[in-house]
Amino acid sequence: MRRYLLKRAGFALLSLVLLSLTIFAFVRLTGDPAVLLTEPGASPEDLALIRQQFGLDRPLWVQYGSFVAHLARGDFGQSFYYRTDVLALYLSRLPASLLLATVAMAFSLVIGIPTGVIAAVRVNGWWDSAGKIFALLGLSLPSFWVGLLLILFFSVYLGWLPSSGSGSLLHVLMPAFALGWYFAAAHMRLTRSSMLDVLGSEYVKLARLKGLPEALVIGKHALKNALIPVMTLAGINLVLMVNVAVVVETVFAWPGVGRLLYEGIAARDFPIVQATVLLGGAMIVVVNLLVDVLYAVIDPRIRYER
């Protein structure tokens, strides 16, 4: 078990090192931030001054060494654009992203689980087809388009909800729905397939033979077991929701981590992009590590097989 844990932790650490190297290299391939911080027509001296201020005039390996050394001390650097500590900036945006992700997850589960259950119970029927179409739309409609339609309908035409910004539960409803729909589709599909597995199991057949009401068979005996993989996926999706809501947060001017990443990319703010990607990556790696460890604790076969 100890060897297994060390191996998984080693892989997690290696993933983070590779991620740091990749993101460091990729942001630098995208262009020169000095050009975006000046008007066209800026003198070469002004551009050189900006590069010098941000340490971009040093060789790449020196920049990477400095980046890793600071990272080891928990220092993600100063934002080029905001000229403030990137970690503090990230943490100031995190509560908004957590709130959005929590409400979006609630939407996705409230929508995804019942539709998945109905689709499994009425397999190949009308409800199943409707559920599949719903899932397909959720996965394929771009969230910026869904977001703009929601704004147009609920904000401009009906006047029920604020168009953008933050500060109340009303503000969070539209962005959470736009974000949650995509994940609801995934949760619906998994619930459906998991329910189909469980509904064909021996204990469900026994429950039915015992004459238990169908609602009780589905609601108590089948659903509880079918939800285990759904909850695992939901846990991982929650972390994803915190980190990938770039478009939704930008459309709704929601002050979260996703919008911070958008601002970082738009301004070639390397420290912001590096920090948001690395911290998001770290969250995902840690959650995956915890899941691996939990599986190993629950099921001894896993730790011996791997």
Add this chain to the structure above:
Amino acid sequence: MRLRGLLPVLFVLLLVAAVPRVGAAPEGQLTWAVHVSLAPTWFDPAEAPGIITPYMIFYALHDAVAKPMPGEAMAPGLAESWSVTKDGRVYDFVLRKGITFHNGEPVTAEDVKFSLERYRGAASKTLKERVAGVDTPDARHVRIRLKQPWPDFLTFYTSATGAGWVVPKKYVEKVGDEGFKKAPIGAGPYRFVSFTPGVELVLEAFGQYWRKAPQVKRLVFRVIPDEATRLAALKRREVDIAYSIRGELAEELVRTPGLTLVPAVIQAPFWIYFADQWDPKSPWHDKRVRLAANYALERKAINQALTLGHSKLTGSIIPSNFTFYWQPPTYGYDPARAKQLLAEAGYPNGFDAGQYFCDTAYANLGEAAVDYLAKAGIRVQLRPLERAAFFSGFKEKKFKNLIQGASGAFGNAATRIEAFVASGGTYVYGTYPDIDGLFREQAAELDQKKREAILHKIQQLVHEKAIFAPLWELAFLNGVGPRVGQSGLGLIAGHAYSAPYEDVTLKGK
């Protein structure tokens, strides 16, 4: 068990409390929907990066020795007057009596000196290399000594840099540069209240402002990156002024009762640069081909389609509000003449002209230009590049054929010619000896009239040689809601944003 059930609800409520708040607009408040993320560096004039955007905030928080104001390119600000010695080496500024910063401290000559010496933004090297020293004979007098006569000194000091914008010396020394950006204090019409990076800036009227007390009590700048969302917020009256609403959304704005489209023509001309004109093998080497391209473009229709006719058609790459600007004749749309010129140049069936490089943000302008060129027989392929990549490539002379150039940089005709026309300029792919000779001549000329004549001559030559196909001076389109009396948009020539803020009003107030 019940308590456990309540935990998620409590968690959500805690998160709601932690999220930055944006409230409904009370009386005496104007809210802007801003298209770009506000940065704390824009609170400190010492770091002015040479782009126009920070002046959106400078005009509210700070004041300058002199600055562009309505009807005046260089209006007295904190200085009530100034004079220059005959040899052009010493400038004397006299500060107004009784003016104070937001913390009540008086604005003194020491603050002016400190601000100039502290300045480290765009063109700071140029400025500091030429300034020999700053003297403060008393609290109201500032004397700036130059190493050599520099005809553009006032342009650089009052508009092309942030060096003339004054910050309180004692306060900055007390709190440091970072502390200043967190809680800036200035001498402008509005004082700092709060800032959430990338989200919102709140300012409050400073009643003791020397020019006049602002009428609107509170200004809120909300960052809304998406254009359609900005328009939705304006329609719902969540904001009063929305910056940058373009194309079809601008048409929708015009159709919406109660909303007004207010354009501000900014000091940002756009043009097509014939980068191959110095290559004798290129078709673009022939002036007739360059003229044909100029006659092939229906600028009026492009303007109508993209900026609802509000951009200013121009025949120059220099903004019309700049000092030493010369008004060239504009090219009319004449496709027959374009085809005739091409035939005379040996291309009766047109020719494949290569690529047309542009910044993706203005690819719509490029698309329209490419279509009109194709109608005349100049077949060119649009190559939109992401902004940073585009300007890097432009600067490093990586492009060929046609380049869609643009600039919103401050300065005067000479500074634009230096960057885009004269030998050694950042974006110059080739030069002409007569233009270079005149450019060197004007740089040493102290007599303003003579210098103006030389700079006019250079602009005439640029026009005669058809070095560029100028397109327009861009109109920055904005939406204004029904509560606004005076939006401040377009009051200062060439300025993109609302200003001066002390002139901004609410209706019925």
